[in-house]
Amino acid sequence: xENLVARIGECVERGKVNKSSPYPNDMQGQEGTDxxxxxxLDAGVGPDEILQACNDGxxxxxxxxxxxxxFVPELLMSAKAMNAVMAHLKPYFQTGTVKAKGRFVIGxxxxxxxxxxxxLVAMVVEGNGWEVVDLGVDVKPVRFVDAVKQNPGCTxxxxxxxxxxxxxxxxxxxxxxxxxxxxxxxxxGAPLSQKAADKxxxxxxxxxxxxxxxxxxxxxQK
Amino acid sequence: xxxxxxxxxSGKVLVSDGAWGTMLQERGxxxxxCPELWNVTHRSDVFKxxxxxxxxxxxxxxxxxxxxxxxxxAHYDLEGRAAELNEAAAAISREAAGSSRFVLGxxxxxxxxxxxxxxxxxAVYDGFRVQAAALKNGGVDAIIVxxxxxxxxxxxxxxxxxxxxxxxxxxxxxxxxxxxxxxRTMMGVSPAEMVKAVKDAGASIIxxxxxxxxxxxxxxxxxxxxxxxxxxxxxxxxxxxxVVEDGxxxxxxxxxxxxxxxxxxxxxxxxxxxxxxxxxxxxxxxxVKELKTA
Numbered sequence: 001x002e003n004l005v006a007r008i009g010e011c012v013e014r015g016k017v018n019k020s021s022p023y024p025n026d027m028q029g030q031e032g033t034d035x036x037x038x039x040x041l042d043a044g045v046g047p048d049e050i051l052q053a054c055n056d057g058x059x060x061x062x063x064x065x066x067x068x069x070x071f072v073p074e075l076l077m078s079a080k081a082m083n084a085v086m087a088h089l090k091p092y093f094q095t096g097t098v099k100a101k102g103r104f105v106i107g108x109x110x111x112x113x114x115x116x117x118x119x120l121v122a123m124v125v126e127g128n129g130w131e132v133v134d135l136g137v138d139v140k141p142v143r144f145v146d147a148v149k150q151n152p153g154c155t156x157x158x159x160x161x162x163x164x165x166x167x168x169x170x171x172x173x174x175x176x177x178x179x180x181x182x183x184x185x186x187x188x189g190a191p192l193s194q195k196a197a198d199k200x201x202x203x204x205x206x207x208x209x210x211x212x213x214x215x216x217x218x219x220x221q222k
Numbered sequence: 223x224x225x226x227x228x229x230x231x232s233g234k235v236l237v238s239d240g241a242w243g244t245m246l247q248e249r250g251x252x253x254x255x256c257p258e259l260w261n262v263t264h265r266s267d268v269f270k271x272x273x274x275x276x277x278x279x280x281x282x283x284x285x286x287x288x289x290x291x292x293x294x295x296a297h298y299d300l301e302g303r304a305a306e307l308n309e310a311a312a313a314i315s316r317e318a319a320g321s322s323r324f325v326l327g328x329x330x331x332x333x334x335x336x337x338x339x340x341x342x343x344x345a346v347y348d349g350f351r352v353q354a355a356a357l358k359n360g361g362v363d364a365i366i367v368x369x370x371x372x373x374x375x376x377x378x379x380x381x382x383x384x385x386x387x388x389x390x391x392x393x394x395x396x397x398x399x400x401x402x403x404x405x406r407t408m409m410g411v412s413p414a415e416m417v418k419a420v421k422d423a424g425a426s427i428i429x430x431x432x433x434x435x436x437x438x439x440x441x442x443x444x445x446x447x448x449x450x451x452x453x454x455x456x457x458x459x460x461x462x463x464x465v466v467e468d469g470x471x472x473x474x475x476x477x478x479x480x481x482x483x484x485x486x487x488x489x490x491x492x493x494x495x496x497x498x499x500x501x502x503x504x505x506x507x508x509x510v511k512e513l514k515t516a
Contacts, residue, residue, distance in 0.1 A: 068400035071410030072371075073337055080338075111253015113297050114333060116408075138254050163464050163471065163499045164247045170466040191499075196465045 004040045005053045008033055008085065012057030012127070015077025017084050023077055034084040047092040051129060054085050058127035062210035072120065075209070079123030086126065093131075100131035104216060105147045106157040107135030110168040114161035117189055121157060124209035130216060141168070141175040148180050155216060158202075160189040170200035177201060186215050224324055224363045226282070226390055227426055230454050235488045235513050238326075238458060238496025239275035239283050240506045244471070246271060246286070256298040258290045261310035268311070272318035274503040279510035280496065282324035284366065287311035287357060292349040293332040293341060304349070305356040312360020326366040326392065327357030329379055336374045343378060350382035357387075364390040368431050368458070371396055371407035373415065377423035384424045392427040392456055393420040397442050399434070405442050413442065414449035421453065431458035432498045435475055436483035440490050447491035454493045459483075461500030473500030477508035484509045 011017075011033045014024050018034035031039075033054075040050055061078040064070045092098040104125050108118045115137050126132045133154070135147055148154060156176060160169045169192075173185050186204035187197050188211070197205030206212045229236065246257055249267040260268050268286050275283050290308045292301040300307065308327070315325045329350060334341040354365050365383040370376035376393055383391045395416045397405040406412055411419075413430075420428055428450065430442045439459040446455060462474035475483075484495050495513065497505050 066401075068402060068404075068406065071406060072408045073410060076335070076338055111255075116333070116335065162243065163460075163473075164243050165253050166464060166466050167469060167471050168253050170469065191464055193463055193465070196463070199465055199467065 004036060004043065005045060005049055008036045008040060008050055009053035009057035011036060012054045012078055012081045012085065013060045015061075015074060015081050017077070017081045032084065033081040034088075037085045037088040041088060047089050047098045050085065051089060051098060054082055055128050058082055058124060059210075059213075062124055062208075062213060066208050066210045072116070075120055075124070079120065079127060082123065082127040101129045102131070102216070103133060103151050103154040104130045104157060105133045105135065105144070105151055105154045106159065107139035107144060108137040108159045108161075109165050109172050110138055110140045112160050112162050112165040112168070113137045114159075117161060118159040121159065121188065121209045121212050125157075125212055125216065128213045128217070141172040144172055144176055145179055148176060148183050154183070156183060156185045157212060158185065158187045160187075160191065163191040166191055166196065173200045173202050186212055188212065226324055226326075226364050226392075227454065229281070229324070230493055235492070236281040236494045237279065237506060237509050237513055238456065238494050239272075239280045240497035240501035240503065241499050242271060242284065242286055242288065242328075244500055245274070245502065256289070256295070256300055258287055258295065258307045258311065259298065259300060261286055261307050261314060265310070265314060269314050269318055272315045275506055276318050276320070276323060278503040278506040279514070280323065280506050282326055282494070282496075283315045283319045284326050284328045285311040285315045285357060285360075285362065286328075287353065288328045288330035288368070291329065291332050291353050293334060293346065294330070304352050305359075308353050308356035309360040312357045312362045316361035324364065325362045326364050327354065327360075327362035329353055329357075329365060329367045329383065330369050331371070331375055336372065343374075346375060347378050347382045350379045351386040354383040354386040358389060362389070364392060366392040366394065366456075367425070368392075368394045369396050370394070371411065372409045373411055373419045376416075377419055380420060380423035380425050390427065391425045392429065393423075393425040394429040394431040394456060394458065395420075396432040397430055399438055399441070405445055413445045417446060417450045417453070421450075427454040427456055427494070429456035429458075429492075429494070432460055435460050435462040436480050436487065440483065440486050443487055443490040443492050451491075455491060456494035456496070457487060457492045458496045458498040459487075459501075460498045461505060464500060475500070477502075477504045480505050481508040481512035484512055488513060
């Protein structure tokens with residue numbers, strides 16, 4: 001049983017989704033998170049235990065990503081493997097058997113249509129046990145404010161890829177802070193830096209998804 | 223049709239243009255608006271950006287068509303107008319450039335990832351073909367496939383551009399510095415891998431664009447030159463990383479700063495030097511002054 005759980009964690013780290021997935025090369029033909037999660041649940045393994053193994057797997061790949069040992073493709077495949085686990089665990093979240101660590105609202109700011117970075121962060125954060133509310137791309141400040149209203153106690157993540165939309169990011173931070181001073185906001189994206197984040201009054205800056213997880217797990221957990 | 227490769231044979235460093243997105247933004251392009259639509263709705267503003275770079279002395283002008291692939295235009299429900307918008311982009315830059323300067327038709331990434339199965343390879347190829355053909359119809363001398371991070375998409379874009387136009391194709395990737403001090407794209411592609419892949423696909427000029435400013439670009443050029451000492455190399459560097467001050471975007475590298483660094487870029491092996499995000503006609507004027515004299 002323990003072996004099954006460990007294998008799920010390993011498949012998350014390696015990005016092994018299911019038996020028919022050709023990725024990664026050296027695991028072709030082997031079962032992935034999809035099959036193994038089903039088997040584990042059928043064998044009576046608790047969803048909490050499975051989730052913990054996934055969190056550990058995501059943390060390992062996230063750390064390797066932070067160290068630039070792997071890149072976006074590897075992280076995306078891990079997130080995909082994680083999503084396959086979540087599909088099986090969803091009913092347990094809905095019934096409250098498993099509880100998320102908290103709620104994270106994320107979106108790419110107004111004027112910016114780029115979703116790769118935002119999706120990566122959303123997937124990794126979710127894979128680490130947070131409930132994610134994804135507002136999509138080109139999200140106007142008022143929609144972020146509304147989302148905070150609807151999700152009390154949430155933390156907000158803002159993404160931008162275009163340098164030109166950093167101004168909107170700054171505006172979004174201000175508008176959220178004006179109405180909800182206690183709400184924590186973390187920003188990220190290619191043109192961002194700690195300095196830029198500080199200037200716009202954000203509570204945090206993360207250069208990579210694992211940095212967002214560290215911020216969430218470290219500071220804002222209620 | 224002017225040959226860029228021919229012009230490089232003299233060994234002189236050529237100067238390319240600067241940013242488009244940030245310049246159009248200054249002219250009132252709103253976040254969330256489709257920049258390529260401006261080629262028909264705000265033709266004179268787009269023309270003034272192109273003309274600004276021509277007047278600054280750039281040897282070549284790009285086109286306002288970075289996001290002009292049908293896949294990208296579909297975000298604005300404009301995919302059906304891809305040919306029209308790209309042709310207009312090329313015509314505007316051609317008019318500004320006259321016949322003595324080159325016009326390079328800009329093609330940027332679709333924003334979709336092939337490896338994740340978000341989009342089919344054939345759809346990407348067909349889209350880039352439409353875009354490249356329209357740019358040629360509008361009068362470009364060469365195609366520049368830029369800001370790439372994935373080998374597969376870049377190779378498809380180069381092939382599509384070659385097949386559709388027969389023109390010279392330039393391809394530039396965007397590299398970041400890793401914690402170990404190497405350079406990789408966000409997809410993990412190294413400069414050496416980029417060089418081999420884009421040349422195999424048919425590009426005759428290679429290079430890098432965007433990124434963290436002129437300093438890192440000097441490093442990137444050195445790394446590319448280690449992998450490939452001779453293929454003509456183009457760079458478009460950002461004017462540093464921006465910060466937001468009083469609701470305005472401020473780029474940290476001034477024209478004077480980048481002029482000095484451009485000299486070092488040339489010494490490191492760059493053959494064509496221009497700017498990316500945050501650079502202005504003033505930056506290009508400074509580059510021309512630095513690189514064309516002495």
